[in-house]
Amino acid sequence: MxxxxxxxxxxxxxxxxxxxxxxxxxxxxxxxxxxxxxxxxxxxxxxxxxxxxxxxxxxxxxxxxxxxxxxxxxxxxxxxxxxxxxxxxxxxxxxxxxxFVENKPIRSIFSGETLAVKLAEAVKKIHTIPYAVPGGDLQETIDHLLAGFHHNNILSGPVPDECLKQYEKIKTSYPWHDTDKVFSHNDLNPSNILCDGKVVWIIDWDTAFVNDRYLDLASVANFFIYSPDQEAAFLKTYFSEVNDYHISRFYVMRQISRIIYAVMMLQLAAQAKPADYAHDQQMEGVFLKDVGPLLGSGALSLATYEGQFMYGKALMNEAVQQMCTGRFEDALVLLRHRN
CATH class of the missing domain: 3.30.200 (Phosphorylase Kinase; domain 1)
Incomplete structure (x- = not known):
């Protein structure tokens, strides 16, 4: 010493x-x-x-x-x-x-379908860990987040209204009480996914508990899976045999995950300002395709109010866009029928 x-x-x-x-x-x-x-x-x-x-x-x-x-x-x-x-x-x-893992950005090591496979293998490994302690009810947690968002009036207008309207459809269709639960990390954002050049490592396990397996899958996909080929490789690696139910439930959970992260980002941003601060309500033109590269290049940081607020808006815009598609409606129909 x-x-x-x-x-x-x-x-x-x-x-x-x-x-x-x-x-x-x-x-x-x-x-x-x-x-x-x-x-x-x-x-x-x-x-x-x-x-x-x-x-x-x-x-x-x-x-x-x-x-x-x-x-x-x-x-x-x-x-x-x-x-x-x-x-x-x-x-x-x-x-x-x-x-200590000398982290190399995982996208600089793996790309395309190879990246999708590596990430699915990591999620699958998490979900095979034996553990029995449950966490809070997922639907109740989301309802609490949305109630706080609505009460604080951080963001209002057509997009937030549509987001809440579409989520009400999810509430009545999604199998919240499915007993097929697994040990889940519950916060698989890029800062918790490390790569040493060969192996994928996951850190920060404080929020891990038994939960819906699709939450981890959706969280990873929303940060790293962008193409149909990547999605197919990701689900194939995880499930081996993929069916329409897997695809539909995964797609709906991707929107749930976007809503969760959007609201959390917006709430976090609001905490940095006085209660009566006039937040910019403009939603038009704030999309992930634009905000993502700014975050990746360092021009925008999630450690700042601006980064948190813009990212929250972009996630909400993306969720609303996806929830206004035929694919989303078809997925809800399949889930309702299956349930």
Whole structure:
């Protein structure tokens, strides 16, 4: 050990952190300890370099969990080979140390149908992890989000109105109470999907619990699957034998996922402004095909109000466009008939 931790880690955690590092690395030289994230949530994440090899240390609230313990979830995901290898876990101290992944943007490594296959394999691996703790009811969660969105009046007009109208159709058609549930990550956005050049790794398991398998599939697809050929490869890899019900339910869930992320982005953006702030209500011309490249190039950031608000608008526009198609209506009919 060679660093003075007093200026790096919280003072009341230094002793348990020192013990964790000693138990994990022995007499290895700790040359770096850098805060990667922290401040807004209960957990802080650090990059630790021991004998010139990087690791990740996550500090969570000690003694904070009973059921749905994130320490148990990450241990199971690591054992399944989908979360980075785990080196230390102490629930009482609230400390996890795992392998650091030198991330290469997955789109720079894989493309087209190969990317679709790799992502479907990753989702399938998540869904085979044995776990029994359920989360909140998905329909109730969405209803709560939409109620908050409506109450705060962040965005109004024809597009939000149409979005809510179309969602009412989904509510009466989607098989919310299907008992075929799996261990789901529930937040498979690009920042939680890492690639070391060969292997796909999934991080940030705090919101994982038993849920509808189509939520993870839809979340991944909305960020990475753009063509019919990609969609076909994605579903074929996951289901092996694909039928019209799989395709229809997947398509409807893609719109549900867009609504969820749109509302969350808009709510997050609103938190950055005073309650009486006059948000720009213009929806015309704000589409994913335009906003996506801006986010990818760094010209627009999801860490800013502007990025969050524009992305929320684009997601809602996309959901409404898709929900006003014949394919969407046909999918709802099939789901209603099947149910």
């Amino acid at each position: 060679s660093l003075n931790y007093s200026n790096i880690f919280p003072a009341d955690r230094t002793a348990t952190i020192t013990t964790a590092l000693e138990n994990t690395f022995g007499n290895a030289v700790i040359s770096e300890a850098t805060l990667l994230t922290g401040g807004l949530s209960a957990a802080s994440v650090y990059k630790i370099v021991a004998d010139n090899r990087p690791y990740v240390m996550k500090l969570d609230i000690p003694h904070a969990y009973t059921s749905a313990d994130p320490f148990e979830k990450i241990a199971r995901a690591s054992a399944a080979g989908i979360a980075p290898p785990l080196h230390y876990k102490n629930e009482e101290a609230g400390i996890i140390i795992s392998e």
